[in-house]
């Protein structure tokens with residue numbers, strides 16, 4: 001590929017980031033490849049901090065694949081209570097533990113193909129385990145921080161994790177892949193945050209092509225509200241349907257529910273009775 005200026009400068013920029021974050025490392029607490037694998041599966045859509053709060057008790061109760069593979073899923077769900085998607089995650093970590101027992105002698109495999117065959121394990125999780133536990137990454141871990149910062153630094157024009165990973169693997173040698181993702185994640189959490197990147201205190205602002213104008217670079221597009229559903233009720237024959245505010249796409253007046261045909265009939269009966277009483281009196 002023809003390299004842009006930012007891509008040519010990438011090795012120097014990365015060195016400056018390494019100097020800024022010399023302690024960059026995987027922030028999921030673990031003591032073995034098995035604990036790292038489980039913690040990484042649990043980290044999908046959850047913060048490392050939240051995962052680190054549940055794993056001590058989880059690994060105290062079920063310390064290895066044999067124990068976790070024979071646990072009742074309902075008990076594991078309860079232990080994961082604080083995490084999002086806890087039901088699916090409980091099913092995955094019990095399932096992957098069983099598979100480790102059945103096919104890998106209770107050990108975590110150290111190759112990509114066997115890892116991604118485990119329940120709940122995708123390429124990103126597999127690369128975390130290969131890089132951190134075995135020092136042999138098969139690619140670059142591209143999470144939301146790596147994705148955003150690679151775009152802001154001009155290292156990629158792509159927006160999908162697979163293509164960004166491919167660009168980063170071309171720009172950097174294999175022995176830097178593991179540290180590259182940890183360093184970018186550290187920088188993304190501490191300085192180059194999604195909403196308010198701290199460009200004024202960033203050590204690479206003199207070379208960053210997005211400096212002081214990064215708010216909208218590399219961010220996920222805002223979620224749009226779903227389109228209003230057209231009314232599915234068939235029109236009544238011979239009678240025009242009254243247009244309600246909701247049907248015309250406007251919000252109904254808060255606190256005022258539209259009057260149903262039944263309630264309008266009830267009120268007309270009430271009015272007739274009232275009229276009859278007043279005639280009687282007169």
Ligand code: SF4
Nearest residue numbers: 192199202205208214
């Ligand atoms: S200068 Fe700003 S946009 Fe560029 S890496 Fe630093 S914080 Fe992020």
